[in-house]
Amino acid sequence: MNIKLGRSGNPVPARKGLSVHRKNLYMATWEGVPSTIFQVLLQGQFLTGFLLYLGATSGQIGFVLAITTLANIGQIAVAFFIQKLPSRKWALVTFIGLHRVLWISTGLIPLLLPQSYWVAAFILLYSVAAFFGTAGGVLWSSVIGDLVPARVRGRYFGIRNTLLNALGSLAMFGGGILLDRYPGGHGFLILYIVVWVFALSNVVIFFFYPDVEFEKSEENRFWPMFKKPLNDAGFMRSTLFLAAWLLLQNLVIPLYSYVMLELLDINYKTLSLLNVTQTVCMMAGFYFWGNLNARHSNKKLLFWTLPVIALSSLTWGLLSALPMLAVLLAAHMIYGIGIGGFNQLAFNYMIGDTPKKERPMYMAVYSSLTGLAAFFGPLVGGQIYEWIKDWPHWTQVYGMQLVVGGFMIVLMAAVGRRVLLRER
Template identity: 50%
Template sequence: MFQLLGGPFVTGYLLYLGATSFQVGIVLAIPSMANMLQIVGALLIQRYSNRKLLFTLLCGTHRVLWVLTGAVPLMFPKEYGVTAYIVVCIAAFMGQAVGSVFWTSLIADMVPAKVRGRYFGIRNTILWAGGCIAIVAFGQILDRLPEPQGFHILYMVAAVCVVFDIFFFLKYPNRPFEKSGQQGTAAMLKVPFRHPPFVKSMLFISLWLFVQGISVPFFNYVMLDIMKLGYNWIAIATMTQNVAMMIGYSMWGNLNAKYRSKTLLFWTLPVIAAACMGWGLLPVLPDIPVLLLIHMLIGVGIGGFNQLMFNFVVGDTPKGERPMFIAVFYALTGFAGFMGPLLGGAVYRIVAHMPNWVQLFGISLAAGIVLLIVAVSIGSRVLLESTKWPRRPGAAGWRRGV
């Protein structure tokens, strides 16, 4: 479902609706923007501790609204189609953002810490294997059928996935919840900011996501709108990325059983930077091999980055205060992740009348160089430092190294 509605085909669907590069950037930034609401979820979880019920309601609403974006061309005139899509998506991802706090807290209690890295490596590998099947199948369908008909089939399949998704939500165990030891909203909000290693990591990751967002979310836009590749090639490139991501999940998950999440997180950064700089090979090498190399690198890099970032927040934060740590982390990084694609969309619009190479590889090459400089100059100092959580009097479990 996520590959059909939020993978490579969402850019094609938006272009079908008549979206500009700036509007594509807005849509790609919506999930990150909505993550700023996770602080609301962290406060609600202290009052409504039935995590299974709340995440089922909120995330289920997200799935239903998201699949309803397929009805936009049927319900709105063409000139309002993109605006309607954006409004529905914002409402959907607001529910997802708040609900994900309940889900993350629950899944962290369900999976023992000592196997968490390997577990999520296996879980994500299986998840992306399913995504690969969806991408290959619908790359063929969208290439062979007229756009409205192909997208109708895509959204009908996604609607079936929504029903199954909600059904499996209801099968989760409902583990008891350990509430925060802090009294009052202000006290809970202050806890994450009392830990300098966490704050420095959060600020660095926010900077990284901001710069990354200028380029990486627009890979499909460049292939579809600038290079004029068909959906079949987009599907092949994305499948290559997903296969690399699956291998990366397993590799990073196994390494995470031996090494700290923050240390491994640092080593994903040069891989992502190299993927962006790989666009600079287009003038000297054939397009398709270069695109496949780029997507292999971005699959290994982004897959590891997302998995290890999640493991860092879930595994290296105190259990009772974890929802607020999660919320603050994803609120700030979400804001950065929102601003990056927004700026990226504006940049692609500004350079539309410049020489073709600027859009084709210039922006991504420049972003990759900046990312590499940021990784070496700042990331190495923030993520490779050795620190420990201070103990809270009378509480265990704060001794994990960050």
């Protein structure tokens, strides 16, 4: 048997395999691969396009886009419920599995039901799936917060988000080409077959997730546990401001696909290219904001993502003077840089700037308040588009974006500076 000796003549220990932490990080990254692919192919432009194929109006599309955010209110109950669980793993597998199966089952609606029931059946299935998705989201956030060591958290999520968004860009582009080549029901049938494969693969991978030890809250009753984040004045001020911001933002941004598909008559391939460009800029945003995060606080950087997001809405006004595709490309690039930072910093704020033992309830309160605001955003936005459908064409194409972008700037300057910058 050969034994390797060091310079001192002492044996050098043989290299062991990957550490437990590193194996867990690899597992969490690989789990994101099928999850990203199937969710990209069921969200955004594909969700809007499928709803238009089913016969949904702009108001119904706005309602569907808002359902997942409204379901976030249920996170408060889930945050209390998981404190009673002996193990988070199998509850996570159960809720994630139900969410995936119900969501991908929406693709069966045109095959099984008369056309008059298509939209109603989609809304019902999608709503129930959103509830299970909310429960699974709380559990996953709780697990991943314990799974990823704090010292590598920023770097890990930056790398993970970059890789998965690159993969999502390829899936988005491929899905757009598919729907352009096979328009209507044929294209969506093929799309859903692909989605079924990746969604079920995602559920299988969760069976191999580690059952991480859970540090539970010191409270065992609901009301005292619920009051802890409510009594945290700094946390509540930040949360209420961000909820107001998301209400404004979601009046227009979730409906971009509707405007481009229905009002600007852009094909799926072009729309996919715009969204891929946005995703690439999000990836650049992860790197940019992640580096700044090493020197500045989450809340301070959150504030500086806001003018970038507002600028993306205001950029739509250039459609009055410049070529359409150039303006849309610029708007998507700016939004990608802004929203990439916003999402990553908001997540880091929730799992890094909140008490570990009370983190599930903190996250639930944040998600519920911001989710309620984000619910009314696309709902009201979709209704406004119905109200102004007889107005001049420019008011529907970029008028809404200009008005909302202006209000964003006012809210940021009047309230955001006090809440996110001056507060200690």
